[in-house]
Amino acid sequence: MPSLPLTSQLINLCAALLLLLAFAMLTQRRILSLINLFALQGFVLVLSTLVVAYSTRQTELYVSALITLALKVLFLPWVLHRLIRALNVRWDVETLINIPATMLIGIVLVIFAFNLATPISQIAGTITKSTLGIATASILLAFLMMITRRKAVSQVIGFLAMENGLFFAATSATYGMPMVVELGIALDVLVGTLVFGVFFFHIRETFESLDIHHLEKLKER
Numbered sequence: 001m002p003s004l005p006l007t008s009q010l011i012n013l014c015a016a017l018l019l020l021l022a023f024a025m026l027t028q029r030r031i032l033s034l035i036n037l038f039a040l041q042g043f044v045l046v047l048s049t050l051v052v053a054y055s056t057r058q059t060e061l062y063v064s065a066l067i068t069l070a071l072k073v074l075f076l077p078w079v080l081h082r083l084i085r086a087l088n089v090r091w092d093v094e095t096l097i098n099i100p101a102t103m104l105i106g107i108v109l110v111i112f113a114f115n116l117a118t119p120i121s122q123i124a125g126t127i128t129k130s131t132l133g134i135a136t137a138s139i140l141l142a143f144l145m146m147i148t149r150r151k152a153v154s155q156v157i158g159f160l161a162m163e164n165g166l167f168f169a170a171t172s173a174t175y176g177m178p179m180v181v182e183l184g185i186a187l188d189v190l191v192g193t194l195v196f197g198v199f200f201f202h203i204r205e206t207f208e209s210l211d212i213h214h215l216e217k218l219k220e221r
Helices: 006-027 031-056 059-087 099-123 129-148 152-174 179-207 212-220
Strands: none
Touching: 006 031, 006 099, 006 129, 006 152, 031 059, 031 152, 059 152, 099 129, 129 152
8 A cells, every 4th residue: 555645644643642632631630731731732733734734835724823822832721720720720530420431432432433524534635534533533522521520620621622623623624714714713712711711710709619510509599
């Protein structure tokens, strides 16, 4: 069989790292480490975008990589670090499902994602078509992390990781989105994170905890 070009190999390597980081975030209980893994996932996303930009000569992707580097590798992790220091949050011990069961569900989701993406990959004409299954799996794993965590901070990190998977899927399928759309999404993510930060402080002041099960008390009032 003919060997893949170097750029395709690099893209596949970035996709594999993205999936491994998604699994690492799924099993991570320490919120501080979870933020660092999110920043590392953003850095891998930057590298994959640069490789796709170089191989396809899509100059807009260089701008996308720069925005991703500034927002998801530098600014958002810095904001999240300041939030957990201000809220005095370090651990997220309690999960709705234990770690082994979560891993098994994650493996099932990866198999489902690859089967779901196979028909699309076969008709795609992009050099990154083989990574579409990994992008879908990363989205599903991030969503699983959101619904199995009890701390609001870790759920927001899961939301941001899911957006990473969506961005990687867009790069895999169409070589990125129009620049206006990407700028709009970046602004929405930024504003959403700041709003979530204010929301965290209100939860902490009201319940003296960031555990979301306390919000169920509002239903009884």
